[in-house]
Amino acid sequence: xxxxxxxxxxxxxEMGQEVTLRCKPISGHNxxxxxxxxxxxxxxxxxYFNNNVPIDDSGMPEDRFSAKMPNASFSTLKIQPxxxxxxxxxxxxxxxxxxxxxxxFGPGTRLLVL
Amino acid sequence: SQQGEEDxxxxxxxxxxxxxxxxxxxxxxxxLQWYRQNSGRGLVHLILIRSNEREKHSGRLRVTxxxxxxxxxxxxxASRAADTASYFCASAQGGSEKLVFGKGTKLTVNP
Numbered sequence: 001x002x003x004x005x006x007x008x009x010x011x012x013x014e015m016g017q018e019v020t021l022r023c024k025p026i027s028g029h030n031x032x033x034x035x036x037x038x039x040x041x042x043x044x045x046x047x048y049f050n051n052n053v054p055i056d057d058s059g060m061p062e063d064r065f066s067a068k069m070p071n072a073s074f075s076t077l078k079i080q081p082x083x084x085x086x087x088x089x090x091x092x093x094x095x096x097x098x099x100x101x102x103x104x105f106g107p108g109t110r111l112l113v114l
Numbered sequence: 115s116q117q118g119e120e121d122x123x124x125x126x127x128x129x130x131x132x133x134x135x136x137x138x139x140x141x142x143x144x145x146l147q148w149y150r151q152n153s154g155r156g157l158v159h160l161i162l163i164r165s166n167e168r169e170k171h172s173g174r175l176r177v178t179x180x181x182x183x184x185x186x187x188x189x190x191x192a193s194r195a196a197d198t199a200s201y202f203c204a205s206a207q208g209g210s211e212k213l214v215f216g217k218g219t220k221l222t223v224n225p
Contacts, residue, residue: 004156042217043157043202056212091156102147103213105156 002026004106006092012112018080021109024073025094033103034067034077035091043091049075082113119216120203126222133190135219137203138183146179146186147204147213157202160188195225 005024013019025032033048047057049069057067064083069075079086089110093103121136137146145164149157163170163179163186170177176189190197200220204213 043215045212045214048212056210093157102159102162103157104159105149107156 004092004094004104006090006106006109008109009107010110010112012114013082014114015083016081017113018078019082019086019111019113021077021079021090021092021111023075023077023092023106025075025092026096026104027073029094029096029104031095031097032069032075033093033095034075035093036088037091037108038088046077079111082111084113087111087113120201120219122219123217124220124222126224127193129193129195129223129225131193131223133193133197133221133223135188135201135221137186137188137205137216139186139203139205139214140184141205141207143181143205143207145206146177147206148175148177148186148188149202149204149215151200151202151218153199160201190221193221193223195223197221198223 004026007022031050034046035043036046037043044059046059047067048055052069065079067077089108091105091108093105095101095103119138127133143165145162147162148160150160151157161172161175161177163177174191179186200218202215202218204215206213
């Protein structure tokens with residue numbers, strides 16, 4: 001199994017630009033999670049999906065952030081417009097079951113907004 | 115303090131020594147998990163201990179859970195330079211799907 005795949009691995013953009021991060025979960029996994037990691041705030045859960053349906057987006061910082069999961073094998077996290085404070089490493093993780101089981105993390109996307 | 119607080123924040127030891135990291139949490143949990151993160155990489159699951167378990171082993175890892183004290187510890191025995199990483203505990207609370215991660219312990223094992 002290829003594991004969780006994220007793209008791009010690195011993204012440098014200018015303030016105000018739209019950024020789209022992509023994630024392919026492990027085949028057969030039912031839950032998908034988006035996290036953001038910074039030195040100051042640690043690892044924060046932004047949103048998670050169960051069977052492609054968004055369940056809890058309370059961690060999404062503001063309306064500039066949106067996430068979709070159009071099918072079981074693909075999810076996107078979009079930031080529009082991006083700001084320098086969005087600079088962080090964004091991780092996608094998937095889990096085979098719905099209840100608090102092991103999560104499998106992707107390698108992350110390192111985002112720098114200038 | 116945040117749910118899933120690790121202690122210490124940083125730990126430096128010599129190869130061959132044991133490393134112990136602690137985690138405290140606030141609310142009741144269904145399970146507690148430990149993850150490792152190497153620099154620049156994603157988190158990797160190490161071990162899961164359920165609320166009705168007190169101790170669990172996996173290779174050189176030993177995890178304990180004390181629900182009365184709302185705490186857990188991760189022991190790495192006979193540490194190696196390759197164990198150098200950050201270690202996070204994550205608690206699964208109540209009926210939520212979510213895991214709440216602490217800020218981690220940064221472990222450095224010197225050769």
